[in-house]
Amino acid sequence: MKRLIVRRLLQTVLLLFFVSIVCFILVKAAPGDPVRSFVTPNMHAADIERIRHNLGLDKPAYIQYFIWLKECLTGNFGYSLVNHQPVLGQILDRLPATAGLMASAIALAVILAIPMGMVAGANRSRWVDKLVNMIAYIGISLPLFWLAILLVYFFSIQMHWLPSMGMRTIGKSSALDVIKHGILPCSVLAIGFLTVYVRYIRSSTISQLKEDYVQIQYAFGSTKRNILFRHVMKHVMLPVITLLGMSMGDLVAGAIVTETVFSWPGIGSLGMTAVRGMDYPVIMGITLFSSVLLILGNLLADILYGIVDPRIKTTR
Amino acid sequence: MRKYFSGVIILALLTMLVSACGGTTDNSASSSDGSQTSSEQPKDGGSLIIGVAADPVILNPNYAGDRVSLTIDQALYAPLFQVNNGKKTFYLADSLEPSADNLTYTLKLKSGLTWHDGEKLTADDVVFTIDKILDEKQNSMLRGNFIIGGKPIKAVKVDDTTVEFKLPQVSPAFEATLVQVTPIPKHIFENEADIEKSPKNNTPVGSGPFKFKEYKTGEYVTLERFDNYFGGKPHLDSITYRISKDANASNLALQNGEINVKYVDPQDVATIEANGNFEMKNYSEGRLSYLIFNQKSDTGLMAKKEVREALSYALNREELIQVAYTSADYADPAKSFETPDGLYHDNNVTTYDNDVTKAKELLQSSGAAGMKLRFMVSGGNKAQEAISLYVQQKLKEVGVNVEIQSMDASAYSNKFTDPNAADYEMTVGGYIMGFDPDAYSILYASGSDSNYSHYSNKEVDELFAQGAGEADDAKRGEIYKKLQEKIASDAVIYPIAYTKTIVAVDKKFGGLDEAVLKPVVIFEDPSKLYQK
Numbered sequence: 001m002k003r004l005i006v007r008r009l010l011q012t013v014l015l016l017f018f019v020s021i022v023c024f025i026l027v028k029a030a031p032g033d034p035v036r037s038f039v040t041p042n043m044h045a046a047d048i049e050r051i052r053h054n055l056g057l058d059k060p061a062y063i064q065y066f067i068w069l070k071e072c073l074t075g076n077f078g079y080s081l082v083n084h085q086p087v088l089g090q091i092l093d094r095l096p097a098t099a100g101l102m103a104s105a106i107a108l109a110v111i112l113a114i115p116m117g118m119v120a121g122a123n124r125s126r127w128v129d130k131l132v133n134m135i136a137y138i139g140i141s142l143p144l145f146w147l148a149i150l151l152v153y154f155f156s157i158q159m160h161w162l163p164s165m166g167m168r169t170i171g172k173s174s175a176l177d178v179i180k181h182g183i184l185p186c187s188v189l190a191i192g193f194l195t196v197y198v199r200y201i202r203s204s205t206i207s208q209l210k211e212d213y214v215q216i217q218y219a220f221g222s223t224k225r226n227i228l229f230r231h232v233m234k235h236v237m238l239p240v241i242t243l244l245g246m247s248m249g250d251l252v253a254g255a256i257v258t259e260t261v262f263s264w265p266g267i268g269s270l271g272m273t274a275v276r277g278m279d280y281p282v283i284m285g286i287t288l289f290s291s292v293l294l295i296l297g298n299l300l301a302d303i304l305y306g307i308v309d310p311r312i313k314t315t316r
Numbered sequence: 317m318r319k320y321f322s323g324v325i326i327l328a329l330l331t332m333l334v335s336a337c338g339g340t341t342d343n344s345a346s347s348s349d350g351s352q353t354s355s356e357q358p359k360d361g362g363s364l365i366i367g368v369a370a371d372p373v374i375l376n377p378n379y380a381g382d383r384v385s386l387t388i389d390q391a392l393y394a395p396l397f398q399v400n401n402g403k404k405t406f407y408l409a410d411s412l413e414p415s416a417d418n419l420t421y422t423l424k425l426k427s428g429l430t431w432h433d434g435e436k437l438t439a440d441d442v443v444f445t446i447d448k449i450l451d452e453k454q455n456s457m458l459r460g461n462f463i464i465g466g467k468p469i470k471a472v473k474v475d476d477t478t479v480e481f482k483l484p485q486v487s488p489a490f491e492a493t494l495v496q497v498t499p500i501p502k503h504i505f506e507n508e509a510d511i512e513k514s515p516k517n518n519t520p521v522g523s524g525p526f527k528f529k530e531y532k533t534g535e536y537v538t539l540e541r542f543d544n545y546f547g548g549k550p551h552l553d554s555i556t557y558r559i560s561k562d563a564n565a566s567n568l569a570l571q572n573g574e575i576n577v578k579y580v581d582p583q584d585v586a587t588i589e590a591n592g593n594f595e596m597k598n599y600s601e602g603r604l605s606y607l608i609f610n611q612k613s614d615t616g617l618m619a620k621k622e623v624r625e626a627l628s629y630a631l632n633r634e635e636l637i638q639v640a641y642t643s644a645d646y647a648d649p650a651k652s653f654e655t656p657d658g659l660y661h662d663n664n665v666t667t668y669d670n671d672v673t674k675a676k677e678l679l680q681s682s683g684a685a686g687m688k689l690r691f692m693v694s695g696g697n698k699a700q701e702a703i704s705l706y707v708q709q710k711l712k713e714v715g716v717n718v719e720i721q722s723m724d725a726s727a728y729s730n731k732f733t734d735p736n737a738a739d740y741e742m743t744v745g746g747y748i749m750g751f752d753p754d755a756y757s758i759l760y761a762s763g764s765d766s767n768y769s770h771y772s773n774k775e776v777d778e779l780f781a782q783g784a785g786e787a788d789d790a791k792r793g794e795i796y797k798k799l800q801e802k803i804a805s806d807a808v809i810y811p812i813a814y815t816k817t818i819v820a821v822d823k824k825f826g827g828l829d830e831a832v833l834k835p836v837v838i839f840e841d842p843s844k845l846y847q848k
Contacts, residue, residue, distance in 0.1 A: 031727035043460050045765045051455050083373050084513040093533050149564055156572050164569045166535055170365070170556050263560040265534025272561070273370065278726065 005299065012295045016288060020072075023287045024065050027280045034081045034278040055081060068281065072288075078281035080274070087285040091267060095252065097167055098259070098266030100178075102251045105186045109193035110240060116194075117201025118236060122228055124206055132198060139195030148188045148261040155184060165263040185262040189255055193247070200239045208232045237308060241301045248297025249290045358827055362847025363554040366838065367566050367578035371533060371559055375520040377498035378449055378456045379512055383836055388557055390837040391539055393498040393522040394546070396423065396442075398840055399491070399751050400832065401657060405840075407547070408437070408499065408523065410477075418486045418787040421494075425477040430544055431501050432527035439473040444502035446471035446481075448511060455512050461493040469493075486785045488792060492752030499523065525550040525843030534559060551827065551846035570594070576822035577838065582642040585818060594820040597828065601817045601835040602657045604650055605640070605699075605746045607631075607707070607810035612770040614738040617684050624807035626678035627742075628668035630714045631707065637813050639706045640699045647813035652800045653760070655814050658751050660796040665804035675714045688717045692743040694728035700744045703812075707742070718742075732768060746815070748835060753796045754784045760803060771808045824848055 035052050052058045056067060071078040077087035120132035156164035162184055163169070168177050208214065209232065217227045252267055259268035267286055274282035372385040377393050380386050396409040404412075410424040429437035449456040450468050462469045467484035474480055483490060500511075501521050508514040520528050525547065526539035537557045541550050558575055560566035567584055569575045571591050580588055580596070588594055609627070611619045618624065633649050641647040648656070651663045679685045691707060693700045701722070708718040721740060723731070731737045732745070745768060749755040757780040758764045762772040779799045786792040803809075819838060821828060830844035839845065 031724060031730060033726070033730060036726070036729055036733075043457060043765075047457075047460050048765075050452060054453070054455055079513060083371075085515075085518075090533070097534070145562075149568070152565065152568050157568055160572075164572050164574055165560055165565055166558065166574075168532075168535070170363075170536055170538060170558070171530075261562045261565045263535070263558075263562070263565065265532065265559075269534055269561060 005303070008299050008302075012292070012299075015295060016291060019291045020069070020284060020288060021065070023284055024061075024068070024280070027278070027283055028061050030278070034280065036278075057081075068284065071281075077285040077288075080279050080282050082274075082277045082279045082282075087281050090270060090282065091285055091289055094265060094267045094270050097264060098268065099251055101182060101185055101189065101259075101264060101266060102247075102255070104182065105189035106193055106244070106247055106251075108186065108190040109197055110244070112190070113194050113197035113201055114233070114236070114240070117198045118205045118228060118233065120198070121202040121205025122209065122224065129202075132202065136195045136198045139191050142191075144188055144192055144255075145257050145261050147191065148184070148258060151184050151188065152261075167265055185258050185264050188262075189258050192255075192258075197240065197243060200243060201236055204236045204239050205232060208235045211235075234308065238305065241304050241308065245297040245299075245301025246294070248300075249294030251297075252286075252290045252293050358551050358844075358846035359848070360549075360551050360553075360846070362552055362824075363556065364552055364825060364842075364845060364847070365556045365558050365574070365576045367560050367570060367575035368557045369559075369561060369563075369566075369579075372531075372537060372557075374512070374517055375528070375531075375537075376500060376511065376517045378445065378454070378458065378500055381457050384557070384559075387837045388537055388539070389498065389522075390524070390834075390839065391526040391555055391842045392520055392524045392528060393500070394524045395498045396494060398834075399495055400834075400840075402659060402751070407841075412491065412494070414787075418488070419483050421481040421483070421490060422474075423479045423481065423494075425479070426546055427477055429523065429546055431503075431523055432521050432542055433501075435501065435503050436476075437499065437501070437523050438476045439479045440476075441499045441502045442479045443471045443473050444506065445497060445499045448500070448505070449497070453510070458496060461496065486787050487754075488787060489752040489754035489784060492750050492755065495750075525841070526552075526555055529554065545843055547841065547843055550843035552842070555842060570820060573822075576825060578820055579838075580818045580820045582646050582818065588820050593823055595823055595828075596818060596820055597833055598646060598816045598818045599833045599835075600648070600655075600657060601748065601815050602655045602750075603746055603748045603815050603835070604653065604655050605647070605744070605812045605815050606650070606653075607703075607812065608743050608745050608769045609807070609809065610737070610741055610743070610769060611772075612736065612738050613690075613741045615687070615741065617682075617687055618741050620682050620684070621806060622678045622682035623684045623687075624810075625668050626675045626682065626684070626714070627711065627716070628807050628810050629671045629675035629678065630716070631710050631810065632670040633667075633812065635710075636703065636706060639702050641813065641815065646816045646818065648816075650811035650813050651804060653803050653809060653811060654753055654756060654796070654800055655749070658749070658753055660753060660793045660800075662797050662800050665801045667804065668807060672714055679714060679716070684716075686715050686717075688719060689742060690721055690740040691718050692721050692723065692728065692731065692740040694725045695722040696725065703744050733766075735765060735767075735770070745809075753799070754780070756780075757784065760808065769808055771803075771806075773802070773806065776802055 035048060035055070035057060049058070056064060068078055075088070079086055080090065116132050120129040123129050152164045155162045163181050167181050213231065214227055217231060256268040256272050258264070259266045260272060271283065271286045274286070366387070368384045368387060370382070370384050372388050373382045374380060374385055375388060375392065377389050380389050394407045397404050397406045397412065408425055408429060410426050413422050414420070415422070423442070425439060425442070431437050446462065448454050449458045450462055464484050464487050469484070469490070470482040472480045472482065481490070504516055504521050505511050505514065508516065518531065522528070525542055525545045527542040529538040529540045531537045536559060538554055540554045541552065543549050560569060560575070563581070566575060566578060567580070567588065570578050570588065585596055589596055609618045609624045634644070637644055637647045637649065651665050651667045652661060654661045656663070679687070689711065691704050693704045704720045708720060711718050731740070732743065747759065758766040760767060760771055761777050761780050776799065779795055779802070783792055783795040783799065786795060817835060819833065824847055825845055826848050827844045827846045831842055832840035834840040
């Protein structure tokens with residue numbers, strides 16, 4: 001197990017290096033020019049060149065990359081080309097908002113998805129199954145931004161129960177206030193995750209119910225509920241762990257659309273602004289940050305796999 | 317290993333996908349409509365929430381170029397003076413007088429001015445600000461305006477409240493340059509090597525009616541009343557700029573009372589008006605929206621005056637306004653390249669009004685009949701797309717085939733500003749250039765980097781040069797009248813409209829006329845706003 005972790009961590013470093021190169025190439029290949037975001041028609045070509053030079057954007061792309069890499073290794077991830085603030089600080093500023101929102105949405109989705117998926121799987125083709133399936137399909141085909149607007153219209157404009165935007169009332173800082181603001185975005189995101197999780201759990205439940213150990217339990221006279229929640233559930237958790245591992249990237253990358261619609265001050269909306277301004281240090285910072293979490297999330301998932309299913313430990 | 321890679325690739329694809337939706341920024345500021353006095357007695361107290369579409373880029377007037385930073389800076393930092401319809405309103409300044417030879421301008425500051433932290437605001441701050449704009453290491457986008465004929469304007473302190481500006485040559489447009497300057501505090505920034513990167517920009521110290529309180533990234537910026545404001549204690553306790561990036565969501569927040577003031581698109585006016593809580597204010601933006609004929613186009617046809625005339629004859633301005641701005645309420649028909657708020661503006665110039673027969677004749681005689689034309693638009697820009705479809709349909713009637721080339725916003729702006737782009741004939745543009753017509757020389761003078769239609773005419777170049785250096789007002793007016801006629805009759809562009817901004821203001825708030833609605837920044841002097 002220890003060897004696995006060490007090997008994986010070494011791979012991670014290599015992988016991040018690779019990610020940073022790919023990301024840099026993609027950003028550089030996209031049309032647009034960061035200097036454009038502060039050019040006015042009143043500026044002469046010489047002024048524009050001078051600013052380009054001051055920002056180091058007149059150097060060849062590979063040298064820009066190495067300058068960025070050096071900044072990275074010194075720990076501040078460089079400065080934004082647009083507002084000239086350190087990238088790491090900007091990401092850390094936004095991290096709590098995104099991580100809090102994502103973690104609660106994922107948790108909510110998992111808590112709902114496990115019973116829903118399992119009950120549907122255990123009652124295959126019955127009305128419960130059909131209902132859950134229908135909900136899952138509606139959920140997956142709904143555009144989330146539209147759902148978000150719909151919820152805001154109903155809960156904020158019509159009923160006046162919840163605020164329509166932002167993370168807190170201006171000037172207020174209480175946990176309750178933040179939670180109140182978080183209910184709508186969290187629900188929208190949870191619906192997005194839920195629809196995916198439910199279908200995994202349902203199909204996994206169906207295949208588990210065909211296993212020998214289930215038949216044996218039946219033979220010993222266990223009730224269906226007992227079998228389902230004592231024994232099958234443990235196996236069904238496996239795909240959930242994989243899904244959670246894959247969701248770790250989202251945890252920091254945020255949800256661009258949902259964050260934008262709700263004006264949630266997270267990393268997703270930071271990334272959106274950065275991409276619009278071709279602000280490559282910020283784009284790279286966010287990509288790397290979420291790649292690290294994605295990779296670590298997967299590593300964690302593999303370790304958990306070993307704990308939940310001891311067979312895996314020996315085969316890897 | 318495979319699943320890690322797929323995750324990574326998804327991330328990479330996401331980056332690419334998002335890079336595809338770029339954006340452009342607004343530039344420059346200028347002046348607006350007149351004011352009236354209201355009968356109501358202003359009350360003190362209350363707070364106002366203004367909805368803005370993005371985080372401010374930088375709360376330092378030497379660098380602010382985006383709409384949001386400019387809007388917040390207007391309340392945070394007081395300008396020296398402002399100009400509305402040719403009338404000067406003095407803020408930090410008391411007077412601005414040119415010398416007899418027009419080479420020196422003397423600026424007198426009000427006495428007893430202070431920064432928000434209590435330090436005195438003096439001539440030193442003004443000189444410091446100009447020096448930093450001129451400093452090549454400081455990247456201020458205002459620098460170009462302070463260079464006349466290759467030489468910088470010099471600012472010299474005479475005493476604590478007097479600054480002299482020494483011009484290298486006569487330049488009546490100097491006032492239009494100075495109007496964009498807002499002093500920054502010397503005592504805060506004097507030891508900063510790179511002001512743009514300074515963390516001190518995160519807690520700005522200004523001189524305007526409202527002082528900085530807090531900024532929560534991605535959420536809001538709150539300013540609170542500055543009691544020692546030289547223009548009198550502001551009525552409101554605070555102003556908050558609430559960041560809401562999604563237009564639909566922020567319209568809902570407006571209707572829900574979470575936002576009090578916000579820009580509104582013409583198509584949303586009816587919905588918001590129906591709510592009954594808002595006053596809709598439309599006022600001129602000082603902006604011209606127009607069609608560009610790219611004279612560098614490789615077909616060579618756009619360089620011919622007859623072809624440009626013919627294409628102009630084929631179009632109908634009223635229809636175009638209807639198509640792009642839904643109603644004539646939101647856009648005034650434009651004929652001159654100069655906006656109505658500018659000095660010497662004249663809309664009585666030659667126009668080529670809709671005449672299909674003439675258009676066909678001209679196309680025939682210039683050998684352009686049946687020509688194909690590439691029309692470049694920025695994808696996702698509704699007004700541009702609507703205009704391009706209208707032009708396509710209208711030009712078909714005169715036998716011209718229009719191929720619409722829709723491209724992503726950053727690709728569009730790259731091509732638009734590329735001085736050598738030859739692979740399109742027409743596109744849509746818009747500009748806000750301020751009140752002095754000299755500013756337009758960069759758009760129409762030969763060889764200028766911002767001459768987007770690549771027009772070149774010696775007579776026009778000469779007139780612009782004369783206008784820039786002519787101190788006599790009457791003579792200067794004649795020059796710019798001539799210029800407007802020349803460019804109009806040459807059909808260099810097809811002016812569509814002087815567009816208006818629509819702002820929804822919660823009826824709870826008053827003092828809008830005294831605060832003066834202004835393009836880009838919304839309120840010129842927010843100290844006059846009050847809650848009813």
